[in-house]
Amino acid sequence: MKKNITINLCGRLFQIDEDAYDMLQHYIDSLRHSFGKQEGGDEIVDDIETRIAELFDELRQQGTQAITIDHVKAIITRIGQPEELTGDEEKADEAASAGHRYESARQAAQGIYDNVRARTAGKKLFRNPKDKLLAGVLSGFATYTNTDPVIWRLATVVFTAFYGVGLITYIILAIVLPEAKTPEQILQMEGKEVTPQNLADVVVEKDEATAQQPNLLRTLFSLLLKLLFGFFVGMAMIACLVLCLGALFALVVIVCALALPITSNMPFSLDTLGLAGLYQTNPMVLILFTFSLFMLLLIPIYAIIHMVLSLTGKTQPMGVGQRITWIILWIAALCCVVPTGIIMNQYSDDYFHQKYDHHVSYRYQGVKMSEEDRDFLRKGGWNLLTAGNCDHYTWSGRHPTGDGEQRYLDTYNDNCEAVLRVERSQEVKPGVYRIDCLVRAEGPGAYVYAMAADSTYLMEIPAYEDKPAGLYDLLQQELEYGREKAGGLKYLSLKIDSAAVRHHAECLNGWSLVTIDNIVSTDGTIAYGITSDRTVTGQQCRSKWFSATDFTLTRIADLPKSERQKK
Amino acid sequence: MNIENAKSQMRKGMLEYCVLLLLKHRPCYASDIIQQLKAAELLVVEGTLYPLLTRLKNDGLLSYQWQESTQGPPRKYYALSPEGEQFLEGLDAAWTELAGTIIYLKNIHPKMLESK
Numbered sequence: 203m204k205k206n207i208t209i210n211l212c213g214r215l216f217q218i219d220e221d222a223y224d225m226l227q228h229y230i231d232s233l234r235h236s237f238g239k240q241e242g243g244d245e246i247v248d249d250i251e252t253r254i255a256e257l258f259d260e261l262r263q264q265g266t267q268a269i270t271i272d273h274v275k276a277i278i279t280r281i282g283q284p285e286e287l288t289g290d291e292e293k294a295d296e297a298a299s300a301g302h303r304y305e306s307a308r309q310a311a312q313g314i315y316d317n318v319r320a321r322t323a324g325k326k327l328f329r330n331p332k333d334k335l336l337a338g339v340l341s342g343f344a345t346y347t348n349t350d351p352v353i354w355r356l357a358t359v360v361f362t363a364f365y366g367v368g369l370i371t372y373i374i375l376a377i378v379l380p381e382a383k384t385p386e387q388i389l390q391m392e393g394k395e396v397t398p399q400n401l402a403d404v405v406v407e408k409d410e411a412t413a414q415q416p417n418l419l420r421t422l423f424s425l426l427l428k429l430l431f432g433f434f435v436g437m438a439m440i441a442c443l444v445l446c447l448g449a450l451f452a453l454v455v456i457v458c459a460l461a462l463p464i465t466s467n468m469p470f471s472l473d474t475l476g477l478a479g480l481y482q483t484n485p486m487v488l489i490l491f492t493f494s495l496f497m498l499l500l501i502p503i504y505a506i507i508h509m510v511l512s513l514t515g516k517t518q519p520m521g522v523g524q525r526i527t528w529i530i531l532w533i534a535a536l537c538c539v540v541p542t543g544i545i546m547n548q549y550s551d552d553y554f555h556q557k558y559d560h561h562v563s564y565r566y567q568g569v570k571m572s573e574e575d576r577d578f579l580r581k582g583g584w585n586l587l588t589a590g591n592c593d594h595y596t597w598s599g600r601h602p603t604g605d606g607e608q609r610y611l612d613t614y615n616d617n618c619e620a621v622l623r624v625e626r627s628q629e630v631k632p633g634v635y636r637i638d639c640l641v642r643a644e645g646p647g648a649y650v651y652a653m654a655a656d657s658t659y660l661m662e663i664p665a666y667e668d669k670p671a672g673l674y675d676l677l678q679q680e681l682e683y684g685r686e687k688a689g690g691l692k693y694l695s696l697k698i699d700s701a702a703v704r705h706h707a708e709c710l711n712g713w714s715l716v717t718i719d720n721i722v723s724t725d726g727t728i729a730y731g732i733t734s735d736r737t738v739t740g741q742q743c744r745s746k747w748f749s750a751t752d753f754t755l756t757r758i759a760d761l762p763k764s765e766r767q768k769k
Numbered sequence: 770m771n772i773e774n775a776k777s778q779m780r781k782g783m784l785e786y787c788v789l790l791l792l793k794h795r796p797c798y799a800s801d802i803i804q805q806l807k808a809a810e811l812l813v814v815e816g817t818l819y820p821l822l823t824r825l826k827n828d829g830l831l832s833y834q835w836q837e838s839t840q841g842p843p844r845k846y847y848a849l850s851p852e853g854e855q856f857l858e859g860l861d862a863a864w865t866e867l868a869g870t871i872i873y874l875k876n877i878h879p880k881m882l883e884s885k
Contacts, residue, residue: 212842233816242823249799249819252842256800259841282814 206268212255217268224399225274226254231395235323236284239316250281321348325393328382335424336431337376345391369434378525446499452543453495460492476553477546487542494538501532571595578609579624588623588735591615595624601751602640602713610751611732618645618744625651625731634759635721637730641750642666642712647743650716650750652730654723660739663732663748664714724761780811785821786864787811789849789857792831796848822847830856 205220218226233250237243257277258269266273281287330341333351340358344351361368382391385404389396458470464478465471472478481488505528512519520528566576569589578596579586589595597612613620637652643663652659721728732750734743787809791802799818806812825831830853833845849857 214842237820240820242827246819246823249823249845250816252845253799253803253815253819255842263840280815282816286814287816287820 211258212252214255214259216255216258216262218274219268219270222269222271222274224397225271225278228395228397229274229278232284233287236288239319240288253281318347322346323393326387326390327379328387328391329376329379330391331381331383332388335427336372338381339372339375339379342379342382342391373435373438374529378522378529380519380522446502449495449499453492453499456488456492456495460488476550476557479553480546480549487545490538491542491546494535494542497535498532498539501528501535504528569595574609583626584611584624584731585626586622586624587731588621588733590621591617591619592622593620595622597749600642600712600749610749612747612749613734614747616746618647618746620743620747621735623731623733623735623738625653625729625733627727627729628755630723630726630728630755630757632724632726632761633722633757634761635723635728636756636758637718637721637728637753638756639716639750639753640713641716641732641748642714643745643748645743645745647739647741648732648734648745648748649739649741650718650730650732651738652718652721652728654721654728655725657722658738659718659721661716661718662739663716663745663750665745666712666714719758722761728755730755777813780813784811784817785825786860788818788821788825789830789853789860792847792849792853793857796834796846798836798844798846800844802847825853829853 206217207220207223209216209218209223230247230251234244234247237246254277257280261269261273325346327346328342329338330345331338333341333345335341335355340354341351343349343354358368358372361371380387382388385401386396388404389400394400455470455475458468459472459475459477460481462468462471464481465473467474472481477488508517508520511517562570562572564571564573564576566579567586569586571579572594575595578584586595593614595611595613596609597614598609599606601608601610611624613622635654637650639650641648641650641663643665644667645665646662648663648665650661650663718730730753732748733739734745734748736742784806787806788802791797791805797805799822802822803812803815803818806818807815812818822831826833826847829850831847832850833847835843836846838844
């Protein structure tokens with residue numbers, strides 16, 4: 203038994219079974235769809251409809267009461283499937299007019315376009331839940347274009363090799379594309395008519411699919427992909443979280459800075475960030491940065507809230523257009539944050555660099571240096587005779603007494619190019635003198651020197667770098683003999699007691715005691731100092747740094763008789 | 770190469786000419802044409818005719834008139850327009866030439882080729 207309905211075809215009434223009607227309706231719709239794109243398409247379909255009415259009439263004259271599905275099938279075979287009707291005509295047309303190269307190229311393009319149109323005709327792009335390995339994006343594309351999902355999967359894997367383009371595109375599409383959830387959406391995805399019959403088919407098919415035994419290999423492959431994907435997504439999420447926290451911190455800082463008065467000394471004020479000048483000359487950069495950073499954080503938060511709400515069914519999920527709009531807005535915010543951030547960073551760097559330059563802009567004997575260097579040299583009566591490529595002239599932190607604040611002579615150049623000659627003169631009674639001093643160096647070529655009565659006395663600074671050196675051994679020895687009880691260490695004016703030696707053992711690293719003996723001064727002056735100047739030492743300095751401190755001049759004898767006679 | 774395919778290609782090429790020939794002397798409606806073409810085994814599926822008729826009409830080679838029918842829906846009677854007649858003459862000439870060529874090719878003797 204079948205349900206029977208009456209239809210009006212070209213103004214004539216026919217009795218027809220319901221299933222036959224559905225088939226006929228589908229046939230005419232597909233004809234309309236195929237002919238729709240060509241000129242006079244509707245007219246052709248109308249003519250064919252008339253022809254069907256005629257054939258129905260013939261059937262009635264032969265005594266048929268109601269038209270059955272078999273009748274309709276016979277008629278469809280007689281008139282032909284849409285592909286048979288349109289394809290041939292178009293090919294004939296193409297063959298007729300293919301002459302010029304341009305024309306054929308245009309037709310090839312048209313052919314591809316038509317092919318894609320025909321393949322995607324009447325379909326909607328969804329993520330396909332029926333054949334998915336991960337989120338069903340590629341399977342959705344495959345269904346949409348009527349191709350094999352394997353092609354899309356391979357292409358994605360290949361493109362992932364190029365800076366992860368494939369993976370990133372996949373993730374974006376997985377977010378943007380909705381999944382075909384309802385039977386209606388599944389029909390739209392497959393380009394089928396949404397009819398009660400088809401809907402029922404989808405539901406039945408779903409039940410069958412869930413009842414099917416899963417393929418072991420496929421399940422394994424899917425699991426592997428999911429693990430890999432999960433790993434990447436996990437890494438990306440951690441990276442995102444770190445970036446988010448960084449961005450949040452930056453936002454808090456910049457908002458604080460904008461809220462605080464410009465000249466405030468508070469941390470995070472524009473002045474302490476070195477951005478006060480930028481704010482005064484070009485506040486748009488700061489405002490744009492703040493605003494886009496705000497958007498950069500707000501959009502994902504909004505998206506997450508919206509997603510949670512839609513998952514719990516409180517709101518509708520976002521449409522594709524809305525999702526794309528938000529993504530574009532987010533990218534726009536990113537494109538604002540990065541350049542403005544770079545400008546601000548550059549500005550701040552320049553500002554502090556200038557400030558630092560200002561810091562070293564003190565001069566001592568025509569040489570630029572820091573305030574501390576100048577004060578130390580001036581106080582010690584040191585003269586800078588040669589100074590080239592020196593990073594600094596005094597330093598602190600490694601003084602042999604362990605006093606971190608105590609300065610000493612020191613210079614540094616990473617390429618061993620520091621040329622320094624610093625000395626001071628002392629008025630003395632004519633006689634024989636010795637100089638003790640503490641020195642250290644990184645490499646050979648730096649000297650302690652003394653000059654008296656046209657003679658130059660040179661002693662190379664032992665290069666122990668930072669390792670335990672001469673001074674340490676010396677102090678150990680003296681401690682053993684208990685000499686410190688007899689009023690300090692023998693050679694040194696330094697107040698280093700046994701506890702200090704133990705406590706500051708590491709500060710003694712590299713320091714040695716250097717002595718220049720038998721300096722004969724006949725004219726009452728002795729000049730002494732340190733140098734890496736090869737015109738004095740006759741040797742190329744190969745030391746990155748060298749230091750000196752605690753010069754002690756001791757008179758050891760009167761002038762020898764011969765010297766006195768000369769005088 | 771499928772012989773059926775080749776045959777259908779030949780028929781397809783001639784279909785347009787045959788339809789014009791059928792309409793040369795009197796107007797016909799689609800089902801008339803279908804019957805005659807089917808008798809001559811020139812038509813496999815009926816549906817092919819309708820796009821062809823519409824194209825010929827849109828090209829101005831055919832015109833049609835509606836006529837009521839005693840036993841069915843109103844019918845479109847197609848007839849040749851003056852341009853259609855001219856076009857048909859052109860096709861006639863081409864056909865004569867083609868037929869001549871084919872007869873010549875079929876009857877060609879190997880010795881005739883050798884002499885050249």
